[in-house]
Amino acid sequence: MTTLTPATPHAAPGAPREKPAVVRGLSAFVRARETGILLAVLLVIVVTTVKNPSFVFSSDGWRDLLLTPSILVIVAVGQAMVIITRSVDLSVGSVLGLTAYLTGRLFIDIPGIPMIVVFLAGIVLGGLLGLINGALVAFAKVPALVITLGTLYAYRGINVVWAGSDRINASDMPKDFLALGTGQFLTIPLLTIIALVVLIIAGWYMKNTRGGREFYAIGSDPAAAGLYGLRVVRRLLIAFVASGALAGLAGVLYAARYGTVNSQAGSGWELDAVGAAVIGGVAIFGGSGTVWGAAIGAVLLLTINRALPIIGVPDFWQRAVVGALIIGAIVLDRVLALRQSRRLLEAREETK
Amino acid sequence: MVDAPAPGTAPALELSRVVKSFGAVVALRSGTIALESGSIHALVGENGAGKSTLVKIIAGLYQRDSGEFLLRGESVDFRSTAESKAAGIAVIYQEPTLFPDLSVTENIFMGRQPTNRFGRIDRKAMKTEAQGLFRRLGVNIDPDRPAEGLSIADQQIIEIAKAISLDASVLVMDEPTAALSGVEVDRLFAVARSLRDEGRALLFISHRFDEVFDLCDTITVMRDGQYISTDPVADSTVDEIVRRMVGRDVTELFPKQEAVIGDTVLEVRGLNSAGVFHDISFDLHAGEILGLAGLVGAGRSEVARAVFGVDPYQSGTVRINGRKVPPNSPTAAMNLGMALVPEDRRKQGLVLESSVARNTTMAIRRTLAKAGILTSGEENASARVWASRLEVKTNALDTEAGTLSGGNQQKVVLAKWLATNPTVLIIDEPTRGIDVGTKSEVHRLLSELAGQGMAILMISSELPEVLGMADRVLVMREGRITADIPREDATAESVMFAATQAANPGDIAATHAPEEHVA
Structure with missing residues (x-):
């Protein structure tokens, strides 16, 4: 990263100093936090492909590249929305597990149930579980970290009681449904398309609507948001319901993709989701970052996982690399934030 | 734009006999004020006079227990800040409340951004409007820059821009000048006057009388949560206002024993902490109670914390009985016989x-x-x-x-x-939030301890307490000691005067924002 173009903190109002839209768009792209992560993803892909061309240039390689991160992208988008409001949702792995199991059970217990009903059931259950999280956080005023750590265990416990040692197998579910998990459209896996649609909608909402911007405001300064008269409780509830519903959707897709679901499905996914968001530049204390960043973070996380064995990094080190990535991302964020605030302060001194 | 007031119409905002209590503590006994459109109204009073409570009721942050609250002649009950905002009331708090991560423009329009019919925020329109607002206010602020790193003065300008874009008919400014330099104050006042001339009603809370008399048309005095008086500024004098602010009987409520004042025990010389306090020097003698008076935010607690070693200072020395107290080490201070009873006992003392x-x-x-x-x-x-x-x-x-x-x-x-x-006891607001009976017990105790030869530095915002207890009164204003008054000469007026009046008005630029206290 070289020095960024110095900001123009005091452009004289009215002075026609606007650059053409293309130039501004390009410079915004170069400066965006997400660009760095995207470059890292490309770097990993290029290096691995040089070592083993089939990583990209084979139909399986291409499919896996897109398919592997798709479900995590969906969960990470929800997670990013929650983290941006200065909360965190650690229960997403358990929500995913519950809805994945629900998916299998519905197909077994109600033969011939329409697929759309199963999808809706998964999303609604996820949303309800998210609503419980949100309500506890917003009304009980207990930090989300604690609440969702509790529901992480509670939801998983319900799953274990419900499923016992039972396991849903691919043969229990209809072929059409399982085809979703592997199907493609113009060589792009269907799951990836679903993930992209989710990402585009969430990204648009967060960037362009009042509701989305209020998420950022609340995360940036919760006390100010209250004084401002923003509906903080409502926004928090929406964030948690969105995160739960997306984890619910991910659970249904999980069942379609893997075909087998036991009571431990999705264990540990919450950490991948938080990791993806943080790597993607979502500030852990809220207020900044984008769902796009979180999605790219998810891609980087899972692509590295697959690339390391190919490059020849032993199993043992793979987790350590992921850890280093997360710490690196947080340190980078901190450094960038400090540099930004110093720059802003300097700009202020100059104009005094 | 707001209509100019027709003669004989109801005031823009009117509170009468508003009461607010928190548990057993009555913060506001009788809040009364009437703001006229096209006029700037000053609200003055000592610490704890109930000004902040009054403001928070206007803002919808607190709900009154009883009394009348009329907006343009109609009774209102705000249950949230959103409701008071929707009714056209904008409150600018001492510490501006901005979202540091978001752009200046977003800060102005948050929650009510212009949107198209798909709910998409029209960023261009928003930015153009922000530029228009800044042009009108005569400031150069890049609408795209984040709010982080803005000076307090610029942050206040953003708050004012917000209020204008809301087309607020009532503007409340709670000590807006506390952290501003002279030039910035002038700019703020120019803006305030132009808002007044547009027919808005402004409420201006300040401790600086020079500013109040320069800017305002009407002045209301509060004391002990109670309305005292309202007069045109033109008919008032500083002396009279100060007398009304403090004017209560300094009774013999406090049984101060005569104590023999001994040798110097604590010696503070040239203590400096950039932006917090400057050139603090004083002596404290055995058996003496030294009162440290001043307004909230004058830097009294900060001095105490620095002397005790909780907070660092850049230069200066502290000595106890001639021995130097190393900076930044409460343990060393304790070993040398110093004790600090902090202001916020729930957070720092217990x-x-x-x-x-x-x-x-x-x-x-x-x-x-x-x-x-x-x-x-x-x-x-x-x-x-x-x-x-x-x-x-x-x-x-x-x-x-x-x-x-x-x-x-x-x-x-x-x-x-x-x-x-301890040989030196520093006690910060010894009786805040304590009922009257216990108060005099605490006072008797302090007096006894002094009688036994303990040196006591007592920080207090309650004038009667200072006047009743202290053998000598130091007064601080904006980080500096402005007066050292012996017991015989200490009066409510002399202390209040030293606490509010700068030697040269405007030339002492406080660089820190005073803490906000719930009065």
Whole structure:
């Protein structure tokens, strides 16, 4: 990263100093936090492909590249929305597990149930579980970290009681449904398309609507948001319901993709989701970052996982690399934030 | 734009006999004020006079217990800040409330951004409007820059831009100039006057009389949560206003014993902390109670914390009995015989979840313990001595400190520090939030301790307390000591004057934002 173009903190109002839209768009792209992560993803892909061309240039390689991160992208988008409001949702792995199991059970217990009903059931259950999280956080005023750590265990416990040692197998579910998990459209896996649609909608909402911007405001300064008269409780509830519903959707897709679901499905996914968001530049204390960043973070996380064995990094080190990535991302964020605030302060001194 | 007031119409905003209490504490006994459109109204009063409570009721942050609240002649009940905002009231708090991560433009329009029919925010329109607002206010602020790193003055301009874009008919500014330099104050006043000329009603809260008299049309005085008077500024004088602010009987409520003033015990020389306080020098003698007076935010507590070593300072020395107290080490200060009873006892003085006994012995644990082990028997024995001396009202020493009344909590904190046998006691707001009965007990105790030769530095925002207790009064204003008044000459007026008037108005630019206190 070289020095960024110095900001123009005091452009004289009215002075026609606007650059053409293309130039501004390009410079915004170069400066965006997400660009760095995207470059890292490309770097990993290029290096691995040089070592083993089939990583990209084979139909399986291409499919896996897109398919592997798709479900995590969906969960990470929800997670990013929650983290941006200065909360965190650690229960997403358990929500995913519950809805994945629900998916299998519905197909077994109600033969011939329409697929759309199963999808809706998964999303609604996820949303309800998210609503419980949100309500506890917003009304009980207990930090989300604690609440969702509790529901992480509670939801998983319900799953274990419900499923016992039972396991849903691919043969229990209809072929059409399982085809979703592997199907493609113009060589792009269907799951990836679903993930992209989710990402585009969430990204648009967060960037362009009042509701989305209020998420950022609340995360940036919760006390100010209250004084401002923003509906903080409502926004928090929406964030948690969105995160739960997306984890619910991910659970249904999980069942379609893997075909087998036991009571431990999705264990540990919450950490991948938080990791993806943080790597993607979502500030852990809220207020900044984008769902796009979180999605790219998810891609980087899972692509590295697959690339390391190919490059020849032993199993043992793979987790350590992921850890280093997360710490690196947080340190980078901190450094960038400090540099930004110093720059802003300097700009202020100059104009005094 | 707001219509100019037709003669004889209702005031833009009117509060009469508004009452607000928190539990047993009455913060506002009778809040009365009437704001006219096209006029700037000043609200003045001592710390704790109820100004902030009044503002928070106007803002919809607090709900009044009783009394009338009329907006343009109609009764209103705001249950949230959103409702008061929707009704056209904008409040600019002492510490601006902006979202640091978001752009200046977003900060102005948050929650009511212009949107198209798909709910998409029209960023271009928003930016154009922000530029228009800044042009009108005559400031150069890049609408795209984040709010982070803006000076307090610029942040206030953003708040004012927000208020204008809301087309607020009533603007409340709670000590907006406290952290501004002279030029910035001039700019703010120019803006305030132009808003007045547009027909808006402004409420201006300030401790600086030069500013009040320069800017405002009408002045209302409050004291002890009560409305005192409202007059045109043109017919008022500073002396008269100050008298009304403090004008209550300084009775012999406090049984101050005559004590023999001994040698210098604590010697503070040239203490500086950039942006917090400057050139603080004073002596404290054995048997003396030295009152440290001033307005909230004048830097009194900060000086106390620096002297005790909790906060760092850049230059200067502190000596006890001639021995230098190393900076930044409360432990060293304690070993040299200093004790600090902090202002916020719930946060800084007590472990609310621990027992009375444990709290009392907290500061002497190390000397009380044998071979590093502290038995509860010894703890209780030591605690009992102090609890009975201070008459802490509690059934058992193992009661949780958090369940005691404010007065008894304060006694436990005192007991904790007195157990260390200090030669210098610094006590910050000894009777804040304590009922009158316990108050005089605390005062008698302080007086007794001084009688036994202890040197006491007492920070207090309550003038009667300072005047009644102190042998000598130091007054601070904006980080500097502005007066050193002996007991005989100390009057409410002389102290208040030193606390509010700069020697050269406007040339002392405070660089820090005073803390906001709930009055």
